Amino acid sequence: SYIVVTDREGTDHRLDAVEGWRVMEIIRDHGLPIKAECGGACSCATCHVYVAPEWQERLYEATDEEVDMLDEAFEVEEESRLSCQILFSPELAGLKLQLAPQ
Numbered sequence: 896s897y898i899v900v901t902d903r904e905g906t907d908h909r910l911d912a913v914e915g916w917r918v919m920e921i922i923r924d925h926g927l928p929i930k931a932e933c934g935g936a937c938s939c940a941t942c943h944v945y946v947a948p949e950w951q952e953r954l955y956e957a958t959d960e961e962v963d964m965l966d967e968a969f970e971v972e973e974e975s976r977l978s979c980q981i982l983f984s985p986e987l988a989g990l991k992l993q994l995a996p997q
């Protein structure tokens with residue numbers, strides 16, 4: 896399985912993805928620049944990504960914690976999510992997202 900991540904220069908990266916991993920961890924472990932300062936505890940908002948429109952409703956909804964923390968992120972859009980709060984599963988194979996500005 897894989898996900899496709901667009902970096903801040905507009906280049907797409909196809910990243911191998913493992914079930915049960917947080918999308919933030921997949922991005923970070925492939926060496927793409929994502930701060931993820933809190934390490935996935937939903938308390939920093941530096942793992943902010945934009946999810947491609949066709950994928951938004953295929954993700955489970957953000958929790959209240961995620962929504963509150965997203966308020967702290969920069970340039971929040973309709974398609975904004977915190978990538979540490981998205982657990983990869985087979986249904987998400989091919990998931991497309993873009994790194995948000997930091």
Ligand code: FES
Pocket residue numbers: 919931932933934935936937938939940941942964977978979980
């Ligand atoms: Fe800190 Fe996601 S890594 S909120």
